[in-house]
Amino acid sequence: MSIYQDAIIAGFGGQGVMLMGTLLAVSAMESDMEVTYIPVYGPEMRGGTANCTVVISDEEIGSPIIRRPLSLIAMNRPSLEKFQPLVRDNGVVLINSSLVEPDLTDNGRIRAFSVPVNDIAAELGNLRLANMVALGAYVRITGIIALEAVIKSLSRVIPERYHHLLGHNTRALEAGAAEIRDKYPSGG
DSSP states (O other), X not given: OOOEEEEEEEEETTSOHHHHHHHHHHHHHHTTOEEEEEEEOSGGGGTSEEEEEEEEESSOOSOSOOSSOSEEEESSHHHHHHHGGGSOTTOEXXXXXTTSOGGGSOTTTSEEEEEOHHHHHXXXXXGGGHHXXXXXXXXXXXXXXXXXXXXXXXXXXXXXXXXXXXXXXXXXXXXXXXHHHHHOTTTO
16 A cells, blocks of 8 residues: 655744745655655745645655645644645644634534644743644644654754754654644544
8 A cells, every 4th residue: 555645834934834844854755755845935934824845655756746735734824724725625634723713624524633733832831843743743643654753853854053952842743743642532
């Protein structure tokens, strides 16, 4: 059976969307998977909607372009509104319920997961960890790669001058995965 997952990761500039995509892609490569990663740069970096796409497979990837994604991580409401209509039926949509109302998801059409990533990051002591909370939750939901592989890849993705924060990032990834385990015991 072949393994395949694709995702659009979206939010506003400054939420660490590109870091999430990069870490997911590097973790998959380190897990001997085929990967494509496309960041979208531009005026979005100044507070608009920033996004990236990641495709992970155990087979060669035909195209890095995702027209109908299997999954979406929406860190804010504009991202959910823009990309949710593109998600395939029964696809996974993870929303940051700290900033997005859960009732905005197409819950009958897609599998929606609400995680208050900003709130969890604040409890961990740093709001900038919200992206790692979201990524930990996403990895737990999809099972596309092991959380341990993501944690192991942190030091390759995060610049060396920030390596003193690796423990904080690890705890944030684990907290996101734990939120899914606890809140959605049969759905993650």
